[in-house]
Amino acid sequence: MQPIWIYEVGKLEDQLLLGQDDSFVALQHAWAKVCEVLAERVQKLSFDSWIKPVVPVSFDGDIVVLSTNSRFAKYWIEERYLADIKSLLEQNLGQKVKVEIRNCKAEEANPVLDEPLPVKKPRKDSSEESLFLPLNNRYSFDSFVVGPCNRLAHATAVSVSEKPGRLYNPLFIYGRPGMGKTHILHAIGLAALQANPNLRVAYVRGETFTYHYIMALREQRISEFRKRYRTIDLWLVDDVQFLVGKDRTEEEFLHTYNDLYDSGKQIVMASDRSPRDLGLSPRLMSRLECGMVADIATPDLETRIAILQSKAEKENIGLSHDVLAYVAGLISSSVRQLEGALIKLHAYGALMHKEISPELAREVLNNYYGVEQATKDVDLRMVQTAVARKFNVSVDDLTGQKRNKEIVMPRQVAMYLARQLTDASLPCIGRAFGGRDHSTVLHSIEKVKQMMVSDPSVAQIVEQIISDITSGS
Structure with a gap:
């Protein structure tokens, strides 16, 4: 079996690590979902030590190859976590798989070259090698638990699956991670296909759409890309927030959306934020808001x-x-x-x-x-007070208009923690910090995330503030 390597492509706008075929993209998506679940199941130290360093290498047929960085890590993962990893991969890939753990360094499993290699033409089979990700049979309407938090989203999703393109088009579902948005998207697709097996259903994530678009540009296959995306009957788009900040990809997404919508095709999208909070272009935002927008709240x-x-x-x-x-x-x-x-x-x-x-x-x-x-009872004022105390500034400084360095960073940290520890929306957080707009809040959140990755001392400060807030000190 030849592993499917991944290479760094040139500086197109989206700067992604791209796979040689869609099976590897599916594996990347699946592994990201596996890590999300294991991060919640496994103690943080264990997750950081054993799971986080694992690199997906290849997905060929029914064999998934993962790489780790030492013999002991390979042994420990096989003994403690392999069953969970296999089960979760199967759930997210939609098929049975065999998982192999190999002991090789990440850079050997995932070489990055100074110059991109020539791209081989993708393999083709009788089905023209579908671009899209598989639907998971476990994510049906029958297995979805309905309550006040998701009743509207569920009801509109069922209606869409029964009459695609005729009711609630587009349908936009949003909510925090782990609320069931992906489940609903899969359920719509499964129910619609059960009613009409000839329906052309495509489930895709924002990241996958970006990948397909960039590869089409690189291989000069944009006409084929558009033909495949614009002959869909039911388009299910997950993680729309991934498009934010990618101007050319966003423009192509808008044209694809317009083409499908004008043809009476059903479009369903999901995101971790409402259309207004995403920070997309006004033209695309208006398209996302023109249909039915339903949120999934925290379950009671x-x-x-x-x-x-x-x-x-x-x-x-x-x-x-x-x-x-x-x-x-x-x-x-x-x-x-x-x-x-x-x-x-x-x-x-x-x-x-x-x-x-x-x-x-x-x-x-x-x-x-x-x-x-x-953290249940944490409010915005508690966050502001704790951050002000930690950085030796006043709450008025955080909510005021000063832009000197001594104030900007604490303000950004406070906005980040407000998003992490409270249920406040981006506009609500912006109002609490002197009437700033949601895009400023979003920029602050992303900035702090970057600082926490690049500077361990920032991560330590943030963790200490969280500890102070949750312990009531």
Whole structure:
């Protein structure tokens, strides 16, 4: 088996690491989703030590190859995490796979060259090698738990699947990560195909669209790209926020959208922010807002219990209602975290041969999710006060108009933490910081993320402020 290497392409606007074919792109997307789940299931130190360094190498047939950086890491992952990795990859790739862990350095598995190599023409088969990602059969309407937090999004999604292009077109669904947006997109596609197997359904992420567009430009195959994207009956676009800041890709997306919309084709999009909060061009924003916009909010306690009950029944996990109620009360911000906690408890009970009681659940989960409870009542004023104290400035400085260096960085950190620790929208955060617009808030958030990666001392300061806020000190 020849691994599918990835190379750095030239300085097109989007600056991506691009794969030689779509199977590798699918693997990259799947691995990102696997890491999101494992980051919630595994202790942070373990995740950073063992999972984070893993590099996806190739996806050929049903064989996935992952690379790690030492023999001991290979052994440890195979002993502790391989079953979870395999299961999660299968969920996200939509097929059974065999996973191989190899011991080789990341730079050997993923060579980056000073000059891009000549691009080989992609392989073709009888199906013309579909551009699009597979739908996951597990993400159906039957397995989606409906509550007040998602009732509107669910109802409009069902209507769209029954009458594509006739109701709620476009449909834009937004909500924080882990709320079920991807589930709904897959469910729409599955239900629509069940009703009409000849329907041309395409599920794609913003990142994948960008990749396809850049490769089409590089290979001078833009006509083929447009033909494939503009002959779709039902276009499901996940992670639209990935298009932000990529002007040429955004322009191509707009033309694709217009072509499909004018042809009466159904468009469904999902993002972590509302159209108005994305920071896209006014023309594209107006298109996204012209149809039905539905948010998925944080599930209430009753819905969280129902989600846990549904998951427990499906996975044949025997936990009492009291335990499920405790878990639902502890974790409120993410459906993924709820499911991760359920699996943790089930594994602990099976390995330790103990029946899980509410008391034991508290003991097992407190180290993982204790901060979740502490952040429930955090508001914007608490964030501003904690940041002002840490940087020895005043809250008035943070909310005022001064732009000197001593004030700008603390203000950016405060906006970042406001987004992380509260449910406030970008416009709401902007108003709390002296009437700044949502694009300024978004820029501040991205700036702090970059600083935390490039400067460990900034990350340490941010973590200390979070600790101060959640501990009430």
